[in-house]
Amino acid sequence: MITIKDLSFRYKQEARNSFEHISLHLQDGQALGVIGPSQAGKTTFAYALAGLLQKHFRGGSLTGTVIFDAQDQAPGTSEIGFVFQDASLQLSGVTETVEEEIAFSLEQFGVPRDIMRERIEEQLSTFHLIGLRYRHPKTLSGGETQMLAIASEAAKHPRLFILDEPTQALDADHVRHLIDFLRVAKRSSTIIFIEQNMSATFELCNHVLFLENGRQQFLGTPHDLLNSNIDVSSLTLPELIDVQRSLGRNHISLLFKETIEWMKKCRTSA
């Protein structure tokens, strides 16, 4: 459970806040999609949740509170999985196989060897990396590297899993594998999913936080966002939604079947 109260942050020597007055409450097993155009403050917000701003950007000014599990104590790095935007920088650089790369963080946290082996197998199969097990991480393609970066963080079984634009280097198959994995993972982890891919976000997340210029424009379900008066022109919406909006539908649906039925009805009445 995460409760955020009036959280704001400004980098040192910056004129405006990177994000401001963000308040939300997230239950365990929920996924929050953080959406918005570039420079909206999404990554900085993720850094704040992971405790990086407090530790590495001390010149900046952070106000407000983040409460985890009703305690004023952030989870440790072993309990947080953080997938950064550039997956190639996330690889340790000191391992020589995909298997060792997944094991790297488990080794650092002293996870017993038998559990470590179980988790490696689990991640290799979940992210379809079994065939790449003995490949050098540097020889992987962009999409495979991204999957490996996610797998290495997922192997920690984090309580809070933050993913910063994880689908940007992935093809459609990989995106499907990732979403399937996260749907299962959110039963035991709280997921913060920062994305430009609205289709994946709406499919996975119970709630979305829409940021623009660092300001909280909307917090609620994806369905409520699409049916509100909020201007979402800065977002690249799925075609399914674009079609409904351009046809002037009042009640936008995220469900494919329902939309097709509505379109059929429209055609009949026309």
Add this chain to the structure above:
Amino acid sequence: MHRTLHPLTSLCFILFFFVIALFGAPTTQMVGVMILLSAASSIRKRKQAWKKIALYILPIGILLFLVNSAFGAPFSRGLAYALRFVLLITPLVIVLLGGSPTDFRLGLRTVPIPSRLHYLFIFSFEIIQSLRDVFQAVYIGQQLRGYNANRSLGNKWKNIFPLLLPVMLIAISQGLDRSLAFEFKGIESPAEKIYLRTLTLSPFDKLSIAILLLSSLGLIVASFILP
């Protein structure tokens, strides 16, 4: 002999020839060179080892011999310089070509030094590769923007310097991102590390280390006692 050697054995091997080079008598040094040459013939990458010895080590050794034996200097002086050079450099070539980075990395884990230090050591090799990739990307990018690489060598060198600044800035920025990522990988975790794979000292390694260290010690002592 294609045996996986522990890095400590490799280090003792280098140390042993270092001691022969500095404390050994000329005959001992000649025996040392013979041992080295036979070791070079028994490693996995023996062709590469011989190529390096023939192209770099022997010519420089011969040059040292000729220069130091010239102008009436005793023949033994030139020989001593040449032998020392061969004894100091050849073991490094044999160790580098005889082992693999994986063995070295795995072996380092068993050496009681902080894990941060050995990651730093291995990572420093990695970062060179990363910098080269970044430079390549910047170089191609600048060429597309009109940078002319097909000029004279002097101009080429002069024009390379402005490219170094973006490379350094990108490297620093990547370094910061990497440090954040490493934090989540538990690099600062106080927990006792448990490794998936380790390379332990085999009985062969232990015996070799003991023999090499005792021989080195014996040579040092003998060099002081014997006339």
